[in-house]
Amino acid sequence: MAKSDTPLLDELETGKWPSFVKEIKQAAQKSPMAKDLLHQLELSYKDKIGHWKHGGIVGVKGYGSGVIGRYSDRPDLFPNVQAFHTLRVNHPTGWFYKTDVLRRFCDIWDKHGSGLTNMHGSTGDAILLGTTTEHLQPCFDDLSDAGFDLGGSGSALRTPSACVGPARCEWACIDSLGLCYDITMTYQDKMHRPMFPYKFKIKISACANDCVASVARSDLSIIGTWKDDIQINQKEVLTCASKIDIRKEVCDLCPTRCMEWNGKELKIYDEDCTRCMHCINLMPKALRPGKEKGATILVGGKAPIVKGALLSWVIVPFMKLEPPYDELKSLIERVQDWWDENGKSRERLGELIQRLGMRAFLKAVGLPAVPQMVKAPRTNPYVFFWPEDKEKEVK
Amino acid sequence: MAKTDIGPPNYKKMLPPIIERNYGKWLYHEILKPGVLMHVSESGEALYSVRAGSPRLLCTDHIREICALAEKYCDGYLRFTSRHNIEFLLDDKNKIEPLIAELTSRGYPVGGTGHAVTNIVHTQGWVHCHTPATDASGPVKALMDEIYNYFITMKLPNHVRISLACCLNMCGAVHCSDIAILGIHRTVPKVDNERLRNVCEIPSTVASCPTGAIRGDMKNKAVTVNDEKCMYCGNCYTVCPAMPIADPENDGISIWVGGKVSNARSAPMFSKLAIPFLPNNPPRWPEVVNAVKNILEIYAKHARKHERVGEWIERIGWERFFSLTGIPFTDQHIDDFDHATETFRTSAQFKWR
Numbered sequence: 001m002a003k004s005d006t007p008l009l010d011e012l013e014t015g016k017w018p019s020f021v022k023e024i025k026q027a028a029q030k031s032p033m034a035k036d037l038l039h040q041l042e043l044s045y046k047d048k049i050g051h052w053k054h055g056g057i058v059g060v061k062g063y064g065s066g067v068i069g070r071y072s073d074r075p076d077l078f079p080n081v082q083a084f085h086t087l088r089v090n091h092p093t094g095w096f097y098k099t100d101v102l103r104r105f106c107d108i109w110d111k112h113g114s115g116l117t118n119m120h121g122s123t124g125d126a127i128l129l130g131t132t133t134e135h136l137q138p139c140f141d142d143l144s145d146a147g148f149d150l151g152g153s154g155s156a157l158r159t160p161s162a163c164v165g166p167a168r169c170e171w172a173c174i175d176s177l178g179l180c181y182d183i184t185m186t187y188q189d190k191m192h193r194p195m196f197p198y199k200f201k202i203k204i205s206a207c208a209n210d211c212v213a214s215v216a217r218s219d220l221s222i223i224g225t226w227k228d229d230i231q232i233n234q235k236e237v238l239t240c241a242s243k244i245d246i247r248k249e250v251c252d253l254c255p256t257r258c259m260e261w262n263g264k265e266l267k268i269y270d271e272d273c274t275r276c277m278h279c280i281n282l283m284p285k286a287l288r289p290g291k292e293k294g295a296t297i298l299v300g301g302k303a304p305i306v307k308g309a310l311l312s313w314v315i316v317p318f319m320k321l322e323p324p325y326d327e328l329k330s331l332i333e334r335v336q337d338w339w340d341e342n343g344k345s346r347e348r349l350g351e352l353i354q355r356l357g358m359r360a361f362l363k364a365v366g367l368p369a370v371p372q373m374v375k376a377p378r379t380n381p382y383v384f385f386w387p388e389d390k391e392k393e394v395k
Numbered sequence: 396m397a398k399t400d401i402g403p404p405n406y407k408k409m410l411p412p413i414i415e416r417n418y419g420k421w422l423y424h425e426i427l428k429p430g431v432l433m434h435v436s437e438s439g440e441a442l443y444s445v446r447a448g449s450p451r452l453l454c455t456d457h458i459r460e461i462c463a464l465a466e467k468y469c470d471g472y473l474r475f476t477s478r479h480n481i482e483f484l485l486d487d488k489n490k491i492e493p494l495i496a497e498l499t500s501r502g503y504p505v506g507g508t509g510h511a512v513t514n515i516v517h518t519q520g521w522v523h524c525h526t527p528a529t530d531a532s533g534p535v536k537a538l539m540d541e542i543y544n545y546f547i548t549m550k551l552p553n554h555v556r557i558s559l560a561c562c563l564n565m566c567g568a569v570h571c572s573d574i575a576i577l578g579i580h581r582t583v584p585k586v587d588n589e590r591l592r593n594v595c596e597i598p599s600t601v602a603s604c605p606t607g608a609i610r611g612d613m614k615n616k617a618v619t620v621n622d623e624k625c626m627y628c629g630n631c632y633t634v635c636p637a638m639p640i641a642d643p644e645n646d647g648i649s650i651w652v653g654g655k656v657s658n659a660r661s662a663p664m665f666s667k668l669a670i671p672f673l674p675n676n677p678p679r680w681p682e683v684v685n686a687v688k689n690i691l692e693i694y695a696k697h698a699r700k701h702e703r704v705g706e707w708i709e710r711i712g713w714e715r716f717f718s719l720t721g722i723p724f725t726d727q728h729i730d731d732f733d734h735a736t737e738t739f740r741t742s743a744q745f746k747w748r
């Protein structure tokens with residue numbers, strides 16, 4: 001047998017977990033691009049360094065985002081990946097697919113690109129990995145004919161994404177899918193034509209378990225919650241008692257200690273409950289979120305670059321969210337307008353709020369200060385007062 | 396001319412009929428066994444989801460194979476999860492076992508539910524990124540091979556979310572993961588001022604540095620880097636291609652622990668530094684795989700039921716985390732960026748055993 005020219009990557013074909021090397025090799029049987037990708041990657045494994053040049057601006061007509069330019073730094077060795085651009089294709093909300101649609105998607109990609117994808121990328125988009133500049137427009141045209149569109153990239157609204165929500169989860173406090181689709185359709189222009197200081201992400205989780213990590217990575221996080229009492233089915237609590245130790249696993253681990261179990265009945269002191277989801281997670285048949293449902297709106301979440309990672313901060317503890325979502329959309333637009341007006345190039349919303357102050361932000365977007373916004377009030381005495389408030393007092 | 400701004404395909408057209416009928420009406424769910432969820436609706440109907448692991452990087456022929464399975468067992472409906480798993484959506488309980496048998500015979504791991512390690516969220520790495528300090532798919536594959544049994548079983552104290560980002564840009568929320576694997580550089584960027592003049596803006600390059608290590612010289616159209624202030628984040632390279640930072644011998648991986656995004660019990664929290672540096676050692680990154688496996692197994696042994704990694708460490712204290720795992724504590728673990736002092740201990744409360 002001939003000696004393999006990818007000995008390092010071949011190592012990763014063994015083992016129980018599905019192998020990405022097998023995927024690249026399978027694509028390489030049809031695509032010279034995938035074949036050169038395999039060999040360039042082998043060189044990276046040997047050299048311990050990436051072999052892609054810095055950036056590159058390419059796109060499709062009418063859009064400023066959705067395509068990521070990529071060029072090999074060794075086109076002499078790997079001419080078929082000289083240009084190897086990515087298309088971000090906006091996924092169907094919740095990542096649900098019918099196979100006829102998915103098959104058509106594959107056919108388009110075999111016609112225009114390497115045959116390699118990410119299902120899905122971190123933004124949520126279906127990622128088409130690797131095609132030439134000439135194929136970008138025809139590929140987009142075919143995608144558009146098949147009912148697909150591109151996602152966001154660069155200094156634009158990024159593809160909004162949402163957890164599975166009411167499609168398959170009893171804990172959904174909001175219609176995360178309906179809302180995500182509505183926002184995506186409403187803001188197509190902001191996604192496809194970058195006009196912001198930097199990226200802007202919106203992620204929607206329908207409960208506080210936050211399955212799409214909204215709090216950690218979105219400039220505007222929407223997290224479902226409720227306001228009234230947890231719904232209890234005492235009969236099912238008794239059934240649960242045969243499977244789990246309710247006192248130890250539920251009551252003792254409740255962060256507010258708002259529950260008591262006497263072996264017959266579960267008592268919840270709802271005024272102390274913070275709706276963390278622990279008890280509901282453990283006893284889904286017995287406990288359910290309340291009936292007065294809505295969402296918490298938070299802003300500022302991001303990864304480290306530039307000024308450090310941030311978790312999103314509460315700006316509206318509870319908002320009812322029902323179509324046409326006018327209150328939320330008006331807030332999103334006020335937030336983006338303030339950021340657009342004041343943000344420096346490559347300054348995320350959270351960093352701008354750090355620089356100009358939450359006080360200025362809240363005033364600009366017209367939100368009242370409420371205690372749910374803070375872990376605790378300030379501990380320093382460096383307090384500002386608005387001149388107009390002082391004038392009012394004098395009168 | 397293609398139509399623009401049509402948006403994604405409407406998800407409503409992708410939902411299986413059982414979901415259409417029971418949208419928003421689900422009452423409860425049970426995990427029947429690793430990888431199998433049963434959701435029961437007010438109507439009494441039950442939906443069965445069979446979850447399978449995926450390498451995330453999929454070729455079209457493999458996607459077609461997944462389609463064929465979905466057509467055979469679930470009328471052509473499937474979904475992907477937020478952590479890149481594949482979910483087959485069945486309305487017939489009797490099809491679960493035949494589907495699992497076929498998945499298993501074709502090499503798909505079935506699991507990733509409940510108190511398990513689920514799929515590793517990761518970035519592009521050397522496969523397709525222009526700023527990586529390590530590969531992404533390779534370390535993930537090597538690690539998942541090694542901790543495979545934690546995917547197909549549910550024996551951990553709680554679920555463990557592992558994520559990998561190949562540089563500090565962190566595409567994906569690795570900064571809030573139970574265990575995060577992060578590619579890092581360790582040498583300062585090599586400035587090419589000849590090139591910089593033609594391709595970069597000096598003010599935006601200077602502004603890109605979080606620690607103020609870059610000084611601009613507008614007169615000579617050049618920049619200099621203060622080596623002592625640079626912590627190798629690579630953000631200047633993102634802004635200015637004339638400041639390459641990748642360095643095969645010094646790039647590598649750091650390990651972070653104890654983050655979470657869920658509100659269950661404790662509030663969402665960041666991951667904290669556990670291991671400042673491990674070498675890039677392709678194709679199987681043994682140092683990284685062993686380090687993560689060690690942390691995972693110490694957690695599995697010592698944490699109480701339902702404790703996430705971060706909650707376990709908060710209970711036992713960081714000094715015990717380091718002694719139990721045998722990870723050396725160094726001055727790199729002590730923060731020196733903005734707000735560092737918030738992490739310094741101000742109490743006289745310690746654990747010595």
